[in-house]
Amino acid sequence: MVIGTILVAGASVTASIFVVQVAVLPLIFKYSKSVQRKMVFSNCINYPRHLDYENPSSCNVVGGRHFNISFQSVVDSCPIKLGAWHIVPCSMFREVFVIRDYLSVDARLHNELKRTQNTVVLYCHGNSNHRASPHRLQMYKVFQELNFHVITFDYRGYGDSTHVRPTERGVVEDALAMYAWLIESLNEKDKPPVIIWGHSLGTAVAANMAANLSDLCRTQGRAQLPPPDAVVLEAAFNNLTDEIESHPFSKLVSWLPYYKDTFVKPFAASSEYTFTTDQYLCCVPDLPILMLHSKGDKIVPFNLAVKLHTKVAESRQKSNAPLVFHAFERGLGLGHNNLCEATELKDVVAQFLKQVKESKKPRPKIKAKKSLSKKSLSKKSLSKM
Numbered sequence: 001m002v003i004g005t006i007l008v009a010g011a012s013v014t015a016s017i018f019v020v021q022v023a024v025l026p027l028i029f030k031y032s033k034s035v036q037r038k039m040v041f042s043n044c045i046n047y048p049r050h051l052d053y054e055n056p057s058s059c060n061v062v063g064g065r066h067f068n069i070s071f072q073s074v075v076d077s078c079p080i081k082l083g084a085w086h087i088v089p090c091s092m093f094r095e096v097f098v099i100r101d102y103l104s105v106d107a108r109l110h111n112e113l114k115r116t117q118n119t120v121v122l123y124c125h126g127n128s129n130h131r132a133s134p135h136r137l138q139m140y141k142v143f144q145e146l147n148f149h150v151i152t153f154d155y156r157g158y159g160d161s162t163h164v165r166p167t168e169r170g171v172v173e174d175a176l177a178m179y180a181w182l183i184e185s186l187n188e189k190d191k192p193p194v195i196i197w198g199h200s201l202g203t204a205v206a207a208n209m210a211a212n213l214s215d216l217c218r219t220q221g222r223a224q225l226p227p228p229d230a231v232v233l234e235a236a237f238n239n240l241t242d243e244i245e246s247h248p249f250s251k252l253v254s255w256l257p258y259y260k261d262t263f264v265k266p267f268a269a270s271s272e273y274t275f276t277t278d279q280y281l282c283c284v285p286d287l288p289i290l291m292l293h294s295k296g297d298k299i300v301p302f303n304l305a306v307k308l309h310t311k312v313a314e315s316r317q318k319s320n321a322p323l324v325f326h327a328f329e330r331g332l333g334l335g336h337n338n339l340c341e342a343t344e345l346k347d348v349v350a351q352f353l354k355q356v357k358e359s360k361k362p363r364p365k366i367k368a369k370k371s372l373s374k375k376s377l378s379k380k381s382l383s384k385m
């Protein structure tokens with residue numbers, strides 16, 4: 001009797017899962033923009049909760065200060081406030097944070113940013129949660145150990161930033177506003193290296209912003225900003241439609257004959273997000289790029305990063321800007337969120353930055369042959385540069 005009931009219950013659970021999978025999910029998906037949006041941005045997932053963002057040390061950040069930036073959004077026609085942290089390099093925080101007076105710490109850190117020659121990272125996080133998510137905190141520690149300054153922030157709709165529904169143009173506008181703040185905070189004449197680091201969905205945000213910088217500045221009525229020195233893409237995909245098709249969630253439903261029409265096409269057709277990183281990056285052949293990807297990544301499969309790399313490499317045959325793809329082998333326990341644990345990560349990043357620096361050095365002048373007049377030759381070779 002009991003077993004019979006369990007069997008019947010089991011069968012009905014199986015049957016209802018089947019109905020949900022075959023009929024309900026596709027309908028919800030095809031017709032609900034908000035479900036699609038939630039899947040892309042997942043900003044309703046918000047863990048850990050109830051944080052005191054204004055007190056970074058209560059969120060397990062050592063050597064960080066909170067700040068806000070505010071601006072009028074052109075995309076959403078409303079005021080936006082973004083919550084952010086400035087996290088200082090290891091070499092600095094002991095000295096700066098022995099002082100108890102937080103106001104003067106704030107002023108001092110701003111001065112430090114004006115003076116620093118250390119690399120500065122603008123971190124664009126991926127979807128779901130906020131800047132205090134544990135795997136992100138772990139990555140900030142790696143940056144600190146590399147003696148980088150880190151600027152990390154929440155897009156609209158995330159963390160303590162203004163709660164407006166995120167769209168691709170919206171989050172890119174946010175990244176741009178943070179980048180503009182950062183450039184203004186640095187020494188104009190002797191600017192340290194600036195990297196835009198994107199993780200997961202944030203790689204598409206970083207790529208869009210970096211590739212579209214001058215257009216974005218113009219349409220937003222901002223002064224033109226200098227390009228970043230490099231972009232680092234951690235666990236990137238080539239475009240969002242390919243990523244949606246490869247997401248573990250899709251495996252549940254990809255056997256349905258109407259799968260592409262109901263699950264993939266709505267994303268491809270949406271004007272709120274295209275996240276076509278491959279197309280963005282093909283427009284900036286001179287931008288140094290480092291791609292980091294684990295072969296064991298189950299959220300963004302490795303082959304999507306290979307596709308991205310192939311396309312970008314094809315687009316820059318004439319450029320000598322570094323385009324480095326570092327793959328982390330399967331079996332090291334590295335997946336989508338924990339490349340910060342890779343032992344070689346710091347070396348890979350440092351090596352790449354060295355390469356970027358080398359590539360920016362002026363090319364050595366062609367040595368003049370004795371028989372030629374040095375003057376005319378150097379003029380010629382200059383005009384070719």
Ligand SMILES: *[C@@H]1O[C@H](CO)[C@@H](O)[C@H](O)[C@H]1NC(C)=O
Nearest residue numbers: 054066067068069081082083
């Ligand atoms: C950030 O904004 C919040 C709310 O608008 C405000 O209470 C807080 O004082 C601001 N913090 C800073 C450092 O400006």
Ligand SMILES: *[C@@H]1O[C@H](CO)[C@@H](O)[C@H](O)[C@H]1NC(C)=O
Nearest residue numbers: 208211212215216219279280
């Ligand atoms: C770049 O920005 C402009 C202005 O916002 C926009 O029209 C264009 O579609 C953007 N390009 C990309 C690749 O996002």
Ligand SMILES: *[C@@H]1O[C@H](CO)[C@@H](O)[C@H](O)[C@H]1NC(C)=O
Nearest residue numbers: 238239241242268274276307
């Ligand atoms: C995404 O990439 C695939 C190739 O892998 C291509 O077929 C598709 O058209 C691309 N989608 C967009 C929106 O660019």
